Amino acid sequence: MKARPDSVRRTRDLLRAAVLRGDFVDGILPGERELVGSYSVSRGIVREVLTLLRDEGLIARTQGVGTHVVAPTAHRRLEDIQGIAELKSGNHFNGRLLLTSFESTVISAPAAASRALEVETGTPCLRVDYAAGTISGDVDAAATNYVLFPEAQRLIDTPFVVDWYAYLSSAGVKIGGSDFTVSAVLSDETLASVLRTTEGAPLLLLEQTIRDMSGRVFNYAIAHARPDRLRVVSHSARGAATFDRTAVPERGERPNRIQ
Amino acid sequence: MKARPDSVRRTRDLLRAAVLRGDFVDGILPGERELVGSYSVSRGIVREVLTLLRDEGLIARTQGVGTHVVAPTAHRRLEDIQGIAELKSGNHFNGRLLLTSFESTVISAPAAASRALEVETGTPCLRVDYAAGTISGDVDAAATNYVLFPEAQRLIDTPFVVDWYAYLSSAGVKIGGSDFTVSAVLSDETLASVLRTTEGAPLLLLEQTIRDMSGRVFNYAIAHARPDRLRVVSHSARGAATFDRTAVPERGERPNRIQ
Numbered sequence: 001m002k003a004r005p006d007s008v009r010r011t012r013d014l015l016r017a018a019v020l021r022g023d024f025v026d027g028i029l030p031g032e033r034e035l036v037g038s039y040s041v042s043r044g045i046v047r048e049v050l051t052l053l054r055d056e057g058l059i060a061r062t063q064g065v066g067t068h069v070v071a072p073t074a075h076r077r078l079e080d081i082q083g084i085a086e087l088k089s090g091n092h093f094n095g096r097l098l099l100t101s102f103e104s105t106v107i108s109a110p111a112a113a114s115r116a117l118e119v120e121t122g123t124p125c126l127r128v129d130y131a132a133g134t135i136s137g138d139v140d141a142a143a144t145n146y147v148l149f150p151e152a153q154r155l156i157d158t159p160f161v162v163d164w165y166a167y168l169s170s171a172g173v174k175i176g177g178s179d180f181t182v183s184a185v186l187s188d189e190t191l192a193s194v195l196r197t198t199e200g201a202p203l204l205l206l207e208q209t210i211r212d213m214s215g216r217v218f219n220y221a222i223a224h225a226r227p228d229r230l231r232v233v234s235h236s237a238r239g240a241a242t243f244d245r246t247a248v249p250e251r252g253e254r255p256n257r258i259q
Numbered sequence: 260m261k262a263r264p265d266s267v268r269r270t271r272d273l274l275r276a277a278v279l280r281g282d283f284v285d286g287i288l289p290g291e292r293e294l295v296g297s298y299s300v301s302r303g304i305v306r307e308v309l310t311l312l313r314d315e316g317l318i319a320r321t322q323g324v325g326t327h328v329v330a331p332t333a334h335r336r337l338e339d340i341q342g343i344a345e346l347k348s349g350n351h352f353n354g355r356l357l358l359t360s361f362e363s364t365v366i367s368a369p370a371a372a373s374r375a376l377e378v379e380t381g382t383p384c385l386r387v388d389y390a391a392g393t394i395s396g397d398v399d400a401a402a403t404n405y406v407l408f409p410e411a412q413r414l415i416d417t418p419f420v421v422d423w424y425a426y427l428s429s430a431g432v433k434i435g436g437s438d439f440t441v442s443a444v445l446s447d448e449t450l451a452s453v454l455r456t457t458e459g460a461p462l463l464l465l466e467q468t469i470r471d472m473s474g475r476v477f478n479y480a481i482a483h484a485r486p487d488r489l490r491v492v493s494h495s496a497r498g499a500a501t502f503d504r505t506a507v508p509e510r511g512e513r514p515n516r517i518q
Binding site for chain 2 (some may be wrong): 005006008009010011013014015016017018020021035038039040052056075078088107108109110111112113115116121131144171176177178179180181182183184185186188189190191199201202203204205207222227231232233234235237
């Protein structure tokens with residue numbers, strides 16, 4: 001690898017991380033001269049990196065404001081999106097999520113869903129397709145759930161709640177555990193339209209199976225999320241470590257952090 | 260949304276999940292007629308979906324073999340890539356990983372790295388860039404690590420081990436905890452060349468901070484991984500659930516699963 005592309009890549013990766021993490025007060029990026037100093041790279045590289053992040057749709061330049069972050073990125077704890085944290089105040093997202101589409105149908109489980117659900121292909125299940133975003137009008141994620149009976153019947157009988165775990169909970173369905181797989185995929189035309197992004201944009205691909213208290217899988221889901229709107233965060237401590245995370249100093253302003 | 264694009268999207272999502280999960284014995288997909296039956300869609304939709312997955316580089320058609328999975332996808336437990344599982348037999352990946360590039364330099368911490376490391380910008384740190392793949396010659400992931408002193412000195416004094424946690428461990432560096440963020444991003448030319456994929460391909464973007472036993476952050480990393488080669492899996496049980504995961508029946512053949 002040549003030196004220059006590597007400097008561009010590393011600086012872009014770092015500045016992208018800072019943008020997504022919400023490092024910048026009021027979402028305003030420092031000027032080019034300051035970035036040259038704080039990243040120890042040439043002005044040419046700073047400009048190239050800013051262009052790359054603009055092309056990704058993460059930052060924009062507005063007359064009189066300067067270079068700023070386009071929209072805040074929410075950070076969701078893995079425990080929350082995995083549904084294993086205890087529900088607090090009824091809803092993980094405190095009503096921040098807004099449903100943009102919803103469709104629910106009883107179908108015969110297709111092959112890959114039945115495999116994940118550990119049942120025969122063709123077993124009846126409820127397919128629930130929905131897309132949800134923030135109150136601000138953004139669409140963060142679209143999900144297709146495949147739910148076995150009898151849980152499916154309880155969901156049919158219960159008004160939909162956009163937070164899936166609140167929905168399961170209000171339908172009286174208890175969660176024993178959850179397996180989660182994270183991947184990345186390109187947005188096609190359909191997903192781009194649902195998520196209000198562009199075709200070919202990168203998306204987080206989240207796959208999940210949810211088990212009841214006896215360990216039986218009753219819910220399989222495939223979800224797509226915009227990485228510029230939602231990031232998955234996991235905190236872990238190892239064996240003997242006993243430090244208190246709350247004692248770790250918080251890093252300055254975090255305007256983007258909606259945890 | 261029209262009905263047809265949704266059927267294509269759902270069937271593609273399910274079949275992609277089955278491919279990545281390693282559902283198919285010897286990686287051979289069923290014939291079109293069987294897929295029509297097991298996904299309850301028309302032959303036209305099955306063909307469209309197979310074309311989409313071929314375009315993604317996940318499957319290929321070979322004369323005399325039929326439609327088959329291009330390469331197995333490894334599944335890594337989040338606990339492992341987060342470094343919080345206990346090291347077993349010296350190395351999580353049992354020597355399956357092969358180093359394809361390595362570069363290590365002492366630098367002044369750039370802004371976003373210093374923020375993540377909770378130190379002043381310009382604090383000396385060791386930057387370690389490496390790319391690693393499987394013995395088969397694939398390149399799975401490329402990572403840039405920023406490590407503070409004194410840990411950095413111990414790493415400088417220790418031969419590199421491609422499994423980062425084995426490297427830290429052989430340098431006598433203990434891990435107290437780890438914060439992990441997962442996102443998705445497009446491959447640029449440089450990353451495409453390192454990861455032997457195409458420009459514009461989707462990549463998993465993994466960001467991590469590692470803490471020592473006292474809670475101090477000493478390691479910040481940004482890594483990119485090919486989603487067709489590596490998936491991150493998280494298993495969780497909720498509060499009172501006590502079912503034994505080992506009692507859950509395993510699903511058939513899992514040729515792709517390298518856990």
